[in-house]
Amino acid sequence: MNEFDVIKTFFKESRFFTNPHKIFKCKSFVGIGDDASVFSPPKGFDLVVSSDLLIEGTHFRSDHTPESIGHKVLAVNLSDIAAMGAEPLCFTLSVNMPKFDSNWLYGFCDGIFNIANETSCKLIGGDTVKSKENAPMFFGITVIGIVPSGKALKRKSMKLNDDIWISGALGDPGEAIKNNFFCEKLLTPQPRLALGKKLLEIANSAIDVSDGLSSDLSHLLEESSKNLKKKIFASIDFLSVASCLGPCLFTNYLKNKLSLDECCSLAVSSGDEYELCFSARKGLRKTIKSLSLELNLPLTRIGEVICERESEKIPGFNIKKNIIWKNTKGLPLKPENYPPDGFKHF
Known part of the structure; x- marks a missing residue:
């Protein structure tokens, strides 16, 4: 399975259901499948952006369930959004794995998309990379939220x-x-x-x-x-x-x-x-x-x-x-x- 098959099988919207913000229903929105995502923030709101890198052995262990790892990867970034008083809007996800395991990846996606659906946080892009054998897994994630202009907690x-x-x-x-x-x-x-x-x-x-x-x-x-x-x-x-x-x-x-x-x-x-x-x-x-x-x-x-x-x-x-x-x-x-x-x- 090549990179594009992985994206289509595990990360395209046909695999999960979300209730995203109305801005993602506009004709101008561009999501997964293009070189970059394009969207217009809602009027009267500031964008709030948080990024994190979670590495096997530091932030999670290999014997943790893939569902829990998927959940945590998104949850820790959403916590930063919460601290600013913001509402989550969307996120990007970069995945680095030393080997392809479809069962593991299905579990990971269940974990991350369950919390994405609960918080109406839409996946809009990312990257997938296969690393060298025995290298640790890691996940890079960026969450984008919105907060009324000038109101963010600091x-x-x-x-x-x-x-x-x-x-x-x-x-x-x-x-x-x-x-x-x-x-x-x-x-x-x-x-x-x-x-x-x-x-x-x-x-x-x-x-x-x-x-x-x-x-x-x-x-x-x-x-x-x-x-x-x-x-x-x-x-x-x-x-x-x-x-x-x-x-x-x-x-x-x-x-x-x-x-x-x-x-x-x-x-x-x-x-x-x-x-x-x-x-x-x-x-x-x-x-x-x-x-x-x-x-x-x-x-x-x-x-x-x-x-x-x-x-x-x-x-x-x-x-x-x-x-x-x-x-x-x-x-x-x-x-x-x-x-x-x-x-x-x-």
């Missing part, structure tokens, strides 16, 4: 005194990677698209937690400090983090395998979470709690944004760190006991 827009919130539960994907056990959230993450769109009118800033809260929250603070032209800090309470521990970590606490503080430290450094961390003004607490009920999704307030003068009053303050962690007794941790950073790309 990392740089934190405000002093904002509350800091996290969606869902934390910790189990990191534990699953470390201890090699099954974790549905690790294999088939659920991008928080509905939450992201709702946050457009609520949040000041947002980021998706892919590398670990300890790293990703730091990125929010760094970008917002540049924007404000003064350094800001986050004060994070482990007692609040404890209320959003994943089931595995919480079970370890109940069985006295780990202290509550140890569980919280692991939770905030766990990667592959694909939850949203966001900041919002204190006056919106009731609104956010109502939103949590509406979406049937836990939204937990875990801390606040403080200024440098306020942070200096905290014992053990370290100017080199922009997050101050407080244990479950409300006491600040010493810098040497801070949670580790999350996933490092280099």
Whole structure:
């Protein structure tokens, strides 16, 4: 089977059903089968573009099911779209495989097109490549979304005194990677698209937690400090983090395998979470709690944004760190006991 047969068999629209945006029904639209895709964005919207590369051995294992790999390849990019408050529109997919396996590829396509259909995200192009034998598989994907013009959520827009919130539960994907056990959230993450769109009118800033809260929250603070032209800090309470521990970590606490503080430290450094961390003004607490009920999704307030003068009053303050962690007794941790950073790309 050559490249064009692969595209026709596995990736043409006859193999799957989608409910794409109306712009893809225009006569001017050009999709799979040409040198490039052509479409016009809807009026009054900005385009939001996110790209990721997922590599065997780093982002997934060869013994993971092809369905779960297909799901994750698209889901992690959709999580970036969610963090911007955007709605997914379409995506491109580049596939690199050392050998052709039709059964595996059917499973992969089932995984990726199931979530594409659920989110009305249309495949508009890509590439297929056969690599050398024994080379790792990898998938390159670019997702394009839309957001009302000028409304996108950004990392740089934190405000002093904002509350800091996290969606869902934390910790189990990191534990699953470390201890090699099954974790549905690790294999088939659920991008928080509905939450992201709702946050457009609520949040000041947002980021998706892919590398670990300890790293990703730091990125929010760094970008917002540049924007404000003064350094800001986050004060994070482990007692609040404890209320959003994943089931595995919480079970370890109940069985006295780990202290509550140890569980919280692991939770905030766990990667592959694909939850949203966001900041919002204190006056919106009731609104956010109502939103949590509406979406049937836990939204937990875990801390606040403080200024440098306020942070200096905290014992053990370290100017080199922009997050101050407080244990479950409300006491600040010493810098040497801070949670580790999350996933490092280099």
